[in-house]
Amino acid sequence: MIRAFVYWVNHIESSQTPGIRFVDQLLQLIHCYEQDIALPWQDYTEVLGEWTTPAFCVETDGAFEMLDGLNKVVRGASSTGLNVFDHTFTQALVAMIRVSEERGIVECSPICRACDLFAVCGGAHYLERYGPENGYRNPSKYCGDMQVLIRWFAAFYQRGILLA
Numbered sequence: 001m002i003r004a005f006v007y008w009v010n011h012i013e014s015s016q017t018p019g020i021r022f023v024d025q026l027l028q029l030i031h032c033y034e035q036d037i038a039l040p041w042q043d044y045t046e047v048l049g050e051w052t053t054p055a056f057c058v059e060t061d062g063a064f065e066m067l068d069g070l071n072k073v074v075r076g077a078s079s080t081g082l083n084v085f086d087h088t089f090t091q092a093l094v095a096m097i098r099v100s101e102e103r104g105i106v107e108c109s110p111i112c113r114a115c116d117l118f119a120v121c122g123g124a125h126y127l128e129r130y131g132p133e134n135g136y137r138n139p140s141k142y143c144g145d146m147q148v149l150i151r152w153f154a155a156f157y158q159r160g161i162l163l164a
């Protein structure tokens with residue numbers, strides 16, 4: 001990832017440099033953290049940062065479902081019990097937030113809450129931190145990689161090489 005980032009930086013002035021959403025958000029979060037400002041809500045994704053973007057989808061049978069990936073860790077975990085025929089999108093959003101809280105999906109590990117990188121990492125994606133014992137209250141299985149990556153990007157940012 002770091003090698004890819006170095007290539008990306010070295011070609012940043014080139015029109016051939018593609019936007020990389022993950023890198024863009026990582027740099028934005030580091031910038032906001034360093035400047036003590038909030039990231040605009042529309043720039044949040046479900047992958048990084050303290051706050052996740054609520055998102056759901058409409059299945060072909062009309063059911064409002066949370067992200068499919070949840071079913072990989074717990075069968076039926078993406079279900080909201082609502083559908084487009086009987087409920088509005090606003091109801092689906094409220095249900096999704098309630099269900100996320102009830103199932104502990106929004107919870108993070110105490111280890112992450114105490115981590116100095118939490119404002120940027122946010123404990124990582126919930127699918128990366130699920131475990132049978134503590135549910136979603138675990139550090140990411142990519143924790144070590146995230147630490148290296150964020151510290152490396154932050155050092156880059158602090159040297160003024162990149163301005164988000």
Ligand code: SF4
Binds near residue numbers: 112113118122140146
């Ligand atoms: S996953 Fe690791 S790097 Fe991320 S907040 Fe948790 S302890 Fe910190």
